[in-house]
Amino acid sequence: MSSTAKDINKVSRRRAFSKADRTTLGAFVGIPLFFHLLLVWIPAVLTILLSFTYWSGISVSRIKWAGLANYQNIFFDTPAFWEGLKNNVIWLGWFALIATPLGILLAYQIDRQIRGHKFYETAYYLPVVLSLAVTGIIWNFLLRPDGFVNGLFGRDIDNAISFFGNYDINIYVILTIASWRHIGYIMLLYLAGLKSVDSALREAASLDGATEWQTFKKVVFPSMKPVNIIVIVITIIESLRAFDIVYIIYGSSAGFPILGTLVFQNIAGEGASMKGAAYAVILFVLSIGPIIAYLRATFKSDVQ
C-alpha cells in the first residue's frame, strides 16, 4: 500500500467515529495517561532537574541552582557511595553468575520431570510469594546470635557469629537471603518458557547423540529468547534496586550501604536534600541500559 493510500484509509477510518465514540476514545486513553504522566513521568523529569539544585524541600522559591555540586559531592566526598556501589556490583555479579544460572538449571531439570519434580517446584517457588519484609524476619530467626545457625555451630550468645554485623561476611549472608527468593523466581519464569519449547526438538537432538549440555546450549537456550531477555533484565534491575531486604534488616542506618538505601536516607525524613535526587538519577542511569535493551527486544516487531 502506498503511503497516500494508507493516509486516506486512516482518515476515512477516523471520520467513521461518531462524536460520542471520539469522546469515549479520548477518555479511555486520556484518563489513564493523565495519571501515568502526572505521577510517573513528570516526577521523573522533575527529579532529574532537582538533582542539579540545592533545596531543602520546603518552599519552591528557595530552590537554588547547584550545577554538578550534588554529583561532585557524591563522587568525591561520599565514601559511602563507592561502598554502596561496590555492594551493588557484587550483588549483580552474584545474581548473574550464581543465582540466575542456578534458577535456570533448576528449571531445566524440573522440566525434564525428574523424580519428585512436583515437590521440588513447590519448594523452590514458595519463597517467591513471600514479601521481603516477611523474608527478612524469617531469616533473622535463623541467623540472630541466639538463633538456629549459631546453635547448630554450638555457639552461645557471647561468642556467636554476627552474620549481619560482620563486614567480611554480611554481604554474602544478605545475598544468600536474596537468592533464596531470586532463584525460585527465575526458575518459575524459565519453567514457563521451557513448556513452550517443542519437545520433539530435544528428542531429535538427543537421538543425534548430543549431550545434555549441548542440547541445552544449542537447542533449548536459543529458542527461549524472549524469556532470556526478561531474565537478564530482572537480574540486573533487581540487583541495582535492592532495597526492602536491606532496609528490613538494617533499618535506615548505614549498617549496609547499597544504592537503594542511600537514596532512601537522603530523600526521606528530616535530612531531605537534593543529593538524594542525584542518587536516584545515578540509580536510574545505571538501569537505563537494560531498560532500553528490554524495550527494543519487545517492541522490535511493532516498530517495523
Place this chain on the structure above:
Amino acid sequence: MSIDLELQRSATKYKNKQKVKDRFISGFIGIFAIVWIFPIAWTIWTSLRPYKDVRANGVFSIPETLNLDNYAQAISRMDLPLYFWNTALITVPAVFLTLFFGSLIAFVVSRYSFKWNVTLLLLFTAGNLLPAQLVFIPVFKMYITLGKALGFPKLLYDSPWGVVLIHVAFQMGFATFVLSSYMKTVPKEISESAMVDGASVFTHYTKVMLPLLRPALASLGVLMTTWIYNDFFWALVLMSSDSKRPITSALGRLQGEFVTDYNLLAAGATIAALPTLIVFFLLRKQFVSGLTLGSTKG
C-alpha cells in the same frame, strides 16, 4: 541390520547411564529443596512454642507444649486486624483501578490503529520500569501541596488513596503491556463484526472485549494483588502514621517493638504471610500465567 542393533544397544546404554545420573540429580535437588523450605518450617515451628519454654530450655529443646497462643497474642497485641484492614483499603482499589485503566489503554491500542499507538505502549511499559526512588520526591511534594491547597492536608499524603494512586500509576504500565499482548491473540474479526454492526466504542469495550479478557484479568489480578500486598516502599514513605500502614510495612516496626519475643513475632510474620500463601496454594496457576503472559508474547 547389525548397525541398527549396535545403535539400539548404545541407546539403551545411554538411557541407563542417564537414569543413574537423573537419580543423582534428583537427590541433589531434593536435599536443597528441604534446605529451601526449612526457614519457613522453622518459623512456623517457632510460632507454635511458648516463649517461656524456649527461654528456659533453649531453641533446640523438645517442646513441652505446642499451641496457638502466640497467634492469639499476636492478633491482639500487634493490632493485626487493623493492619489487614489498612492493607485491604489499599490493595483492593489499587488492583481494580490498575486492571481497569490498563485494559482501557490496551483496548484502544490493540483495536484501533492510531499512529501513536506504539509510542503510547512504549511510554507505559518504560514508565513501569523506572525506579520508584526517581519519582518519590516530586510525588511527595505534590501530595502535600495539593492537600494543603484543597484544605485537606491528609487527602493524599498519609492517606491510603495516595498509596493507591502511585501503585495504579506505576502498575498500569505493566497491565497495559500484558493485556495488549493478550488482546493481540484475540482474532480481529470479532471486533470488526462488532464495528460493522454499529456498536459504539463503549459497547465494543464492555460487551465484546471485557468478557474475552476475563482469564487475562484474573491472572493479572492475582499477580498484582501479591505485588501490591507485598509492597514495602511506598507505604513506608508516603504515610507518616503507623496506624494507617498496611501489614507489610507495619512489620518493620513490629519487628523492632517485639524484637525479644521471637515466638510472638514468628506468629505475626506467619499471619502476615498467610494471604500470599493462600494465593500460592489456591491460585498458583493464575499467578504463574500472570507472570508469563507478558513474556510469551504471541
